[in-house]
Amino acid sequence: MTVVLIALLPIFGAVLPLLAAPSGRSRATAVTFAVTAASLFLLLAQAPAVLGGATVAGGSAWLPDIGLGFTFLIDGLGLFFAGIILTIGLLIVVYAGFYLGRDDDPGRFFCFLLLFQGAMLGVVLSDNILLLAIFWELTSLTSFLLIGFWHHRPEGRQGARMALIVTGSGGLALLAGMLLLGQAAGSYELSEILTRVDQVRASPLFGPILALVLAGAFTKSAQFPVHFWLPHAMAAPTPVSAYLHSATMVKAGLFLMLRLWPLFAGTEAWFLVVSGTGLATMVIAARIALAKDDLKAILAYSTVSHLGLITFLIGLGTRAAVVAAVFHIFNHAAFKAALFMTAGIVDHETGTRDIRRLGGLARLMPVTAVIGTVAAAAMAGVPLLNGFLSKEMMLEAAAGTSYLGNPWIVAAVATLAALYSVAYALRFVHATFFGRSRLMPGGHPHDPPAGMWLPAALLVTLSVAVGVLPQVIAGDLVAATAAAVTGPQGPAPEVHLALWHGVTAALSLSLVAFAGGAARYALSGWVDRFWPRDPIPDAKALFDAALAGLVGAARFVTDRIHTGTLQRALSATVLAILAVGAAAFAGSGHAAGTRPPLPPDPATIAGVLALAGATLAVPLMHRDRLLALMLTAVAGLAVSLLFLRFSAPDLALTQIAVEVVAGLLLLLVLNLLPKTSPAEPSRLRLMRDAALAGLGGIAVAGLAYAVMTRDGSxxxxxxxxxxxxxxxxxxxxxxxxxxxxxxxxxxxxxxxxxxxxxxxxxxxxxxxxxxxxxxxxxxRTPAGGxxxxxxxxxxxxxxxxxxxxxxxxxxxxxxxxxxxxxxxxxxxxxxxxxxxxxxxxxxxxxxxxxxxxxxxxxxxxxxxxxxxxxxxxxxxxxxxxxxxxxxxxxxxxxxxxxxxxxxxxxxxxxxxxxxxxxxxxxxxxxxxxxxxxxxxxxxxxxxxxxx
Amino acid sequence: MELLVAAAIGLTTATGLYMMLRGSTFPVIVGLTFLSYAVNVFLFAMGRLAANRAPIVGTVPDPVDPLPQALVLTAIVISFGMTALIVVLALRGFLETGSDAVDLDRGDADDEDDDLDDAAPDPAPDATTASERAIRFFRDGAGPDEPEADPGRGPAPARPVPSEGRP
Structure with a gap:
């Protein structure tokens, strides 16, 4: 039951900030912190068992008939991700408490944040893959709310909408993939599915499953060519960017790929698609990051690049690569969140994030400068920091991989990406904290209160600690996670995290990257002259054009169909139904049934005649509306008598009572409407309508007769x-x-x-x-006295x-x-x-x-x-x-x-x-x-x- | 007998369809009523016809199928709700526009009494259709602070608030 609570606590706790907000921002921050901490406490209580190799499960059946269960489980992978979500969550809450402005409603913000946190925990802890897809969609929805938190800003709304459309459509693909996967495996429980690897791989659905799951994962984790939403999502408040768009939500796609790794890894398609996409994303995003001037845009593209790096590793399909991927997820979460917080502090203090207007902040904000520099160094992969270790592992893996028969292209592209990453990290630090001091819109910037820089400082300290003592601090966690990823089949992946591996191929590539990156930054003015800064077409413009095209097409169709005339629409409907019926009629026998008919009796004949008379009179005399109403009442009365005659006393009673009430109602309204209908303009139209109506009547009568003369069960x-x-x-x-x-x-x-x-x-x-x-x-004058x-x-x-x-x-x-x-x-x-x-x-x-x-x-x-x-x-x-x-x-x-x-x-x-x-x-x-x-x-x- | 009932169903259907294809609201409502009759009797007839076999347990040895009856009973009451709604809609439409035509291209012909608008100028008909508003929303969000200059149509005219018109 604890497992369920871990995910549900934040979701139900989301109401608390709303209640606490009226008594102040710090109160709202405190309750949010408490809820997150409680959830983390519950998680950590399970940690010893999980790290020991056990799996903790919980939950209950929900809709067992369709395979939907409310089931959760914690294994090494779930613990790893849930730990990141909640730990970074705690730091973000503290940071946000200081970050939010006077006009920002803290109740709303923290409510959304907790909802998101719960949804995210649901994704990483679900055992049932349909439940996972539901939580997956919830993360898209809550991130929409968070990105658009400043809904008075157009870029906030546009960024939120774009993120929702991209990740939401990916979520739909994922749901389809999950349904197919459940069919192929015969179960919707992850714990079951992962034991049926051979069955899934042999299924003819394997290809579609792979494609749909990857569509979900790639959109969520912003892989090329659908990476463009992530930079636009940076219109969100910085705590949101740091939390969702670097540490947690964008990692959901990686989580999914790791979760289903045993099913797919090792297949040719998986390697080519996933590694290829990862590699392309890694280098393209790194190149774009170098060309951006907004601090958060640099970080956004850098995040995309690092996500590509991890995707590349997951796609390799080797156990060593999984270890590297897990380790880099951990490292990236630490240094990138710290960098986002730094960018937020700079923005907060100076009033701008434009790198061209910043400079020389190291003297004014020494603490922030130290944090930002160390975190950026970790991002670039400087030794003694955590980023160095995982990047070495990546380069090592890249050096040993050949892609489509080419042994050096992977290593070359990976090194190029690492080179760009060094260059943009250098630019980030140098242009912000060093160089000439400029006049900034915010007046005199200085270090913020400790509550704002302390979370970032903690993360940076962690980066350094892991960088120096990797095996001691992260070894067990990475080992347990990697073992959970690769599953029980085969040997557990070996984890040996160390600072020094000797002179390896990776170290040489690393040195090339450092030298090249430094040179690239130093020469950037010269390079820019030859290579335009935005070599790739603006993805947002393409996206907007595609969206406008879709809307235009929809409008074209709507305007054609919805012409504003009821008569034409109804005629078309009747014609269509008649056509369908005629097609079915033509293709089957037409004989009447053999059920013995009831003998007619005079009373019934009289009733039907009354009905027929009234019914036939209405079209002829309907222009006198009162008369039409009277004739309608006669027909209704005859219908209720028919019900009575054919053994339906309840219907007869109801019909006659409704007849009275409806008649009163129509009379009252008719009193206010014109008493006659205008003459129809065209005789042709009358003939056409009469033909349509007659055909419809004959069809329905024939159908009814055919059924009534047959027996049925x-x-x-x-x-x-x-x-x-x-x-x-x-x-x-x-x-x-x-x-x-x-x-x-x-x-x-x-x-x-x-x-x-x-x-x-x-x-x-x-x-x-x-x-x-x-x-x-x-x-109006009364008609009667x-x-x-x-x-x-x-x-x-x-x-x-x-x-x-x-x-x-x-x-x-x-x-x-x-x-x-x-x-x-x-x-x-x-x-x-x-x-x-x-x-x-x-x-x-x-x-x-x-x-x-x-x-x-x-x-x-x-x-x-x-x-x-x-x-x-x-x-x-x-x-x-x-x-x-x-x-x-x-x-x-x-x-x-x-x-x-x-x-x-x-x-x-x-x-x-x-x-x-x-x-x-x-x-x-x-x-x-x-x-x-x-x-x-x-x-x-x-x-x-x-x- | 089956033939008679089938003919009755056919006739009510035909009248219902014919009336629904008329150009003003009240005949359409009458048509809807007739179509309801037809559909109800049709559904009822799906349980087959039988005399003196009402589905009351213990009164007859072989009662008729009760399920179509239950369905039709609900249908009768729902049709009443629908009629009430649509007739009121028609009334309101007539009171607003002075026309009870069902078609956009023939309706909206306000009668000669222009002085209906004595208390307040007639709100200019909003040039933006639903689809245009949708496009605007999808292109740049529906923010009140963001009036979108649309070269083709110009900004949406602000709707004057109609005043309480009690002379």
């Missing part, structure tokens, strides 16, 4: 058999609604509630602006209790006989609506204390609570139970928990109907309350109807 037997034993009711339709398919119904009432709220939103705002002015202009006839008013008042009782009755019997929450809700709503119709909206609203909003909310909550109650008894959501209770006097009664659910449905339906119709009535009132003569009973309506 159904799952009805289960519902009929289990309705009483499992659901406790004999009305199977109702039991299906509230029990077997209760989740559907639950969703449905939520949809209804939302629809009602949208109606409110649409109509409440209609009481302002143009809509309101138009309403005020509507002076009295708006609220006394007889109707009195009759509805008498009927109200009766109608309410009917509703209650229908509700109560619904579980066993036709009825239920839907119908009951509609009946009760109609009863209340009748009051409004007869007595006026204001009169009724004044007497009704029910709040329709609250009814909807209560309905959904009651239904949800009934479902949740099942969880308390260990059953799945919405499992119903029922029992018999004996009440004195009343006798034996049966109560089902589904009744509670049905009550929720009932309340929601009542609320929705009342809310929708009351809002329409309010609009009507707005149009009508200017008329002097009101009905006999109605009281003066105020603007919002007397509420």
């Amino acid at each position: 159904s799952i009805a037997a289960f519902h009929l058999a289990e309705s009483k034993p499992l659901g406790g009711g004999t009305n199977v339709v109702n039991v299906i609604l509230v029990d077997f398919r209760g989740f559907d119904t639950f969703g449905e009432i939520i949809v209804l509630g939302i629809a009602a709220l949208v109606v409110v939103a649409l109509l409440d705002t209609a009481l302002r602006g143009r809509a309101a002015r138009r309403l005020d202009r509507m002076r 009295d708006r609220h006839p006394l007889l109707l008013a009195m009759a509805t008042r008498v009927l109200l209790p009766l109608a309410l009782a009917t509703g209650l009755f229908i509700f109560l019997r619904g579980h066993n006989l036709p009825g239920g929450g839907f119908v009951a809700g509609l009946v009760v709503a109609i009863a209340i609506l009748m009051q409004s119709m007869a007595n006026g909206y204001a009169w009724t609203a004044g007497r009704m204390t029910l709040d329709a909003h609250a009814l909807i909310g209560a309905g959904v909550l009651i239904a949800g609570a009934t479902g949740l109650a099942a969880l308390a008894f260990g059953a799945p959501f919405l499992t119903s139970s029922f029992g018999h209770f004996h009440l004195p006097l009343v006798g034996d009664i049966e109560l089902a928990s589904a009744m509670g659910f049905d009550l929720g449905v009932f309340l929601t339906v009542v609320g929705v109907v009342l809310l929708a119709l009351s809002r329409i009535a309010r609009i009507e009132a707005r149009a009508e309350d200017r008329r002097p003569n009101r009905g006999a009973i109605a009281e003066p309506a105020t603007e919002d109807g007397g509420r």
